[in-house]
Amino acid sequence: MSSQPEHPTLLIPGPIEFDDAVLQSMSHYSESHVGPGFVSTFGDTLAMLRKLFQTTDPASQPFVLSGSGTLGWDLVAANLIEQGESVLVLTTGYFGDSFADCFKVYGADVTQLKAPVGSRPQLPEIEKALKEKKYKAITVTHVDTSTGVLSEIEQLSALVQKVSPETLLIVDGVCSVAGENIEFDNWKIDGVVSASQKAIGVPAGLSISMFSGRAMKVLEERKTPVAAYFASMNNWRPIMKNYEAKKPSYFATPSPQLIHALETSLKQILAAPVSERFAKHAEVSDRIKKAVADLGLKQVASKPEDQAHTMTAIYLPESVKATDILPALAKKNVVFAGGIHKEIAPKYIRFGHMGVSVLDPKRGDVDRAIKALQDGLAECGYQKA
Numbered sequence: 045m046s047s048q049p050e051h052p053t054l055l056i057p058g059p060i061e062f063d064d065a066v067l068q069s070m071s072h073y074s075e076s077h078v079g080p081g082f083v084s085t086f087g088d089t090l091a092m093l094r095k096l097f098q099t100t101d102p103a104s105q106p107f108v109l110s111g112s113g114t115l116g117w118d119l120v121a122a123n124l125i126e127q128g129e130s131v132l133v134l135t136t137g138y139f140g141d142s143f144a145d146c147f148k149v150y151g152a153d154v155t156q157l158k159a160p161v162g163s164r165p166q167l168p169e170i171e172k173a174l175k176e177k178k179y180k181a182i183t184v185t186h187v188d189t190s191t192g193v194l195s196e197i198e199q200l201s202a203l204v205q206k207v208s209p210e211t212l213l214i215v216d217g218v219c220s221v222a223g224e225n226i227e228f229d230n231w232k233i234d235g236v237v238s239a240s241q242k243a244i245g246v247p248a249g250l251s252i253s254m255f256s257g258r259a260m261k262v263l264e265e266r267k268t269p270v271a272a273y274f275a276s277m278n279n280w281r282p283i284m285k286n287y288e289a290k291k292p293s294y295f296a297t298p299s300p301q302l303i304h305a306l307e308t309s310l311k312q313i314l315a316a317p318v319s320e321r322f323a324k325h326a327e328v329s330d331r332i333k334k335a336v337a338d339l340g341l342k343q344v345a346s347k348p349e350d351q352a353h354t355m356t357a358i359y360l361p362e363s364v365k366a367t368d369i370l371p372a373l374a375k376k377n378v379v380f381a382g383g384i385h386k387e388i389a390p391k392y393i394r395f396g397h398m399g400v401s402v403l404d405p406k407r408g409d410v411d412r413a414i415k416a417l418q419d420g421l422a423e424c425g426y427q428k429a
Contacts, residue, residue, distance in 0.1 A: 189218075
């Protein structure tokens with residue numbers, strides 16, 4: 045049984061429910077961020093991230109910074125793109141739009157390739173775009189939490205390698221890392237940006253990313269200074285290298301308690317092959333999606349191959365409003381999220397299923413949520429046709 049106080053089960057697309065041991069490691073006594081104990085912990089954590097991202101290339105560089113997933117966008121836009129350089133942003137929802145906005149702040153020339161709501165840009169149109177113009181980078185949101193759309197990275201990478209191999213491939217993995225398979229080396233990815241509070245299973249507050257040796261070379265060969273201070277990789281890269289080598293180093297203060305929680309979570313994640321973790325997320329996701337279909341409901345992500353395994357975006361019946369079903373679920377101690385995609389926001393809700401809620405069936409989180417959804421819809425007057 046959990047030692048946590050009784051509370052509603054949080055099943056939004058992040059933050060997620062957290063494991064007891066992860067939360068308990070947050071209560072670690074205070075220690076110096078340049079003391080040997082913490083330096084050792086941080087070094088081990090950076091080394092474990094390499095295994096999670098599936099990279100053995102010593103030139104790859106992990107970064108763990110205090111911040112949210114959004115900070116990852118700044119890392120990419122401020123460090124790898126110079127003013128006026130072209131970026132192709134593949135957009136599957138709200139977060140692709142926001143990544144594009146971040147690039148524009150730093151002066152990039154941004155082209156967005158958008159798909160209809162609930163789908164993703166297709167390889168032929170991506171190939172056409174890459175042939176028409178040279179891009180410094182192409183970005184893709186692996187799981188867009190506004191739509192539940194899953195993008196296919198391996199085939200995209202093969203296309204980029206074939207058509208425009210000099211273009212950097214950047215993946216927004218905020219809602220996918222530790223829940224969806226990402227093979228950093230095998231898929232020739234140049235950057236994955238993520239965060240602690242989703243499938244990695246650690247309270248919010250850490251920006252977690254991995255960049256390739258090629259991306260680091262692009263950084264080194266910049267013609268202009270990085271137009272950021274806290275988000276400058278030039279400031280953070282030597283710090284990360286020193287920590288991983290178990291040497292004390294300082295640029296700005298990290299969060300020791302969150303780093304301890306990340307170490308605990310990564311040890312749990314890597315205790316078994318990561319492939320088993322991804323398979324379990326897929327298995328539970330399939331069960332949830334079947335339950336949604338059995339209720340006569342449709343997903344925002346229309347095709348099975350476009351549906352994420354870490355969350356499900358569910359269209360509501362016309363007779364049911366999100367403002368009715370979400371409070372009904374809350375009364376049953378289950379918390380889902382409302383819609384955030386501006387074109388369809390009032391029409392759908394979002395069910396996040398990651399981490400311990402998926403991996404520890406004894407908790408009963410998923411079963412409780414499915415039952416609450418069934419009963420809540422009935423209470424709102426919905427009957428399957």
